[in-house]
Amino acid sequence: MYDILGILFLSIVLPLIIIGHYTTKWRTSRSLTNADQQMLEELWDDSQKMESRINALETILDAEVPDWRRKV
Known part of the structure; x- marks a missing residue:
């Protein structure tokens, strides 16, 4: 049994x-753990800052070198 x-x-x-x-x-x-969530938020903030900087640089290049996009 x-x-x-x-x-x-x-x-x-x-x-x-x-x-x-x-x-x-x-x-x-x-x-996600709390640390992972915090790191993800920091990365998101950093990417937003980088995007605004890239947009500013592109605006400056468009004004100073109009055909820079074709050269790249």
């Missing part, structure tokens, strides 16, 4: 426990 219960436990219950464990781990790892 105990042999059958052991086999059922190993073949049915244990795999379900393992699948549940790794599913929970996978769900929690999908979300």
Whole structure:
């Protein structure tokens, strides 16, 4: 009797426990940590600053060297 219960436990219950464990781990790892969220916000701010600087440089180049885009 105990042999059958052991086999059922190993073949049915244990795999379900393992699948549940790794599913929970996978769900929690999908979300960003606070440090990741902060780094992402800083990168976003930096990219916005860089975009405005590039736009300013392009405006200056358009005024001073009208055909600079064709040279690049």
